[in-house]
Amino acid sequence: MKTRTEFLRELEDIFGSRLLVEDIPKSYWSDETKIEAPPSAVVRPKDASEVEELVKLAVEFQVPVVARGSGTGLSGGAVPVPGCVVVDFTAMNRVLEVRPEDHQVLVEPGVIYDELNAQLAEHGLFLPPNPASGDQCTIGGMVAENASGPRSYKYGPTRDWVIGLEVITPALGRIWVGSRTRKHVSTYGLTSLFVGSEGTLGLFTKVLFKLAPAPPARLGVILPFSDIRDAGRAVYALFKAGLDISALELVDRLTMEAVNKFYKVGFPEEDAVVMLEVECWSKDEDRRFSEMELKLAELEATISALGISCGEPSVFFNADEMWSKRALAAEALEKVHGCMLMGDVIVPPSRLPELVERIRDLAERYGLSIAIFGHAGDGHLHPTILVAKEDLFRPDVREAEREIVKLAVQLGGALSGEHGIGMTRIGLLELEVSQQVVRLCQELKAVLDPYGIMNPGKKVPIKGARPTP
């Protein structure tokens, strides 16, 4: 039996001062869930070879491994498990190859989303799934969680954009899956298996994305509603109308008040707003102006045909100005009490109006402040219970969280649309996913991680373990 001391000595040989064992900063204990647990050690690899050596050692010493980017996760994916090594990927943050000629980019996992997009913008390209935490979150985290964002309404989640991955796995060491091509059928859908695996199958060391051409302009439109129920109905009606729009969001009064209070950005003080984005593709300026006029006229006609009473729309000729307000939602809500419990439920789009209505009812019944915002066009909301840190595990708070998930599942939906299962939703999994499918996931995991050392107990329940609700 090898000892922890030996393991740490070997780690030190590889990582030197990039190994932390004593006085590990509190930032490594948690992520945005604020659940805290101490890691046994932290390493900061600088390249794939170091990650490879680390995984070999972890296998040899049977030590759990937890990957971490910026710690912006909302399901505890990066929260340490007992005795684990945390792998901090933020030093592996090189954009390895911008390939504008193929609309592709190869990056290390520690690159920050917004910084990548800023580089890509110079080439008229972008990576569509745009999480609200884009100014902080890493690519590795996005791939691990299969992140999405407002533009996933048109462009789908991260999974649809990853075409190649270098992964270090316990079973097979370093492998490359996928291809430099826009379509690929030579193997099973391996990149799709790794995307969204939440650090449980292997560690990503390189990510190859295909990219979308950026439209020359994006219009933003905010529609105000004096009743959130009307906003919910309007979102659904706009989805149903099948417009060519790239994002369709809903934000409620509680969220807008918090954003206005802490950031003074002037969201309308209404019960709710619907935010949408329209892309304009003409490169020629005159034609683009005509295109904008046409698209706004078409949108106006659609909205007035909905028969839902709506205030005066605000139009932003640069949609980013609109999204900068929306991106502050989570941060602002967290500031209200210094903490929050953010849900991530998703339902078939037609059930969105009912979901909105019943979350409002539930908030009233429990006497809780529950903010509602999210990617509503996808049937996807983040009902956020506003509580202080000490109340995070209060029984009524957790019961309300569980009720919201049950409600989504009852409406034909799922417990998470983008934040993942991690540790916080593992006890909710049985509300949605069958035992057979859990077993399948366990067996797929065992192929790549036969020793069960990769982020154990996250995403997939440990075999035989009964998750506590």
Add this chain to the structure above:
Amino acid sequence: MKTRTEFLRELEDIFGSRLLVEDIPKSYWSDETKIEAPPSAVVRPKDASEVEELVKLAVEFQVPVVARGSGTGLSGGAVPVPGCVVVDFTAMNRVLEVRPEDHQVLVEPGVIYDELNAQLAEHGLFLPPNPASGDQCTIGGMVAENASGPRSYKYGPTRDWVIGLEVITPALGRIWVGSRTRKHVSTYGLTSLFVGSEGTLGLFTKVLFKLAPAPPARLGVILPFSDIRDAGRAVYALFKAGLDISALELVDRLTMEAVNKFYKVGFPEEDAVVMLEVECWSKDEDRRFSEMELKLAELEATISALGISCGEPSVFFNADEMWSKRALAAEALEKVHGCMLMGDVIVPPSRLPELVERIRDLAERYGLSIAIFGHAGDGHLHPTILVAKEDLFRPDVREAEREIVKLAVQLGGALSGEHGIGMTRIGLLELEVSQQVVRLCQELKAVLDPYGIMNPGKKVPIKGARPTP
């Protein structure tokens, strides 16, 4: 040891007259590859329960199972393996639930693609990946192969549209994976694992798709070129320009001549054409007209800026009229000699011009007629060697096929973009895919099919077996 007779007796109990053992029609011996092998038996299930019973029996008696839709496959996926039962899914052809309210549809695997789309059109919806064989191919085959088509240029392959699957697997029996939601992260990407698995992991009995809103109009444009090399460069330049177009194809002279000869549809007699599609989204007719004008002006400006000499474009105000010519390509080429050997190589888009050029050179070097057409905007071509059936396995023909694949791989590409590996490309796999990744696929297969009875030897080499080149 149970006997074949017992097995057939039990099959007969389930399938009655829908079991074929004697005088199995030749149509069950092959697919579009024209490779022929006799099945041991054929069954025609009418529902999922029958498929479930069949798989149980196949496990018990250790009999290989080969799924089959319309037999339009181009890699031998549906060609019988020794001693197998062929499962003919064409009787399971019900559209179970059109859910326009959620832009979703639930279907059985035997539904024909074009028939499904005709039903969906009534609701202003469509399933984007549109294979050229859409008038015959089944949904089950499309899912098994991860099919794509011209519109995959904008909308991606079938994998991006499957959100739920009912699958009968040897290991777990009947399972449901996925969700009725547009995004899903509660499990690993299981639907993505099954899509493109070519019948090797399980049999699909229900498929749930998300759908796209159909644009109110689609413009088609054909650009003629007197030299295919210019056409290749133009395709790439149009890709690179990042236009908002939904399809971008290339068709060469040999293909057009064959289509004109056998179907008299009047393709231009040029060395090559580029075909592209532009969507128009205005519902209002006047606005739509303005939108069309704008988009054509923008396109014209882009084309003239390319600096590549091009003939007079033809514009189709209904793109379907244009695509109906393109859809005849494979059938027409097959008629030239009653047979053909169709490739399916894909390269990073920037290498498309070189791929086109080098295939032409190769055709000259080998003295073979090689037609070139395909989803060129994706870097994807079907170089098709025009030969009679008796020459299909002539050494120079097979060498030329292999050379084209090698060329694609050299250019950073892959051996198949949409037709799959099946049996015809299994010997080519090693040119592209690493041994480690092959092993991973074998082990993933073993999780779902531990007995190795699902379409053995297709897609993934059998463990230990050395594929013959």
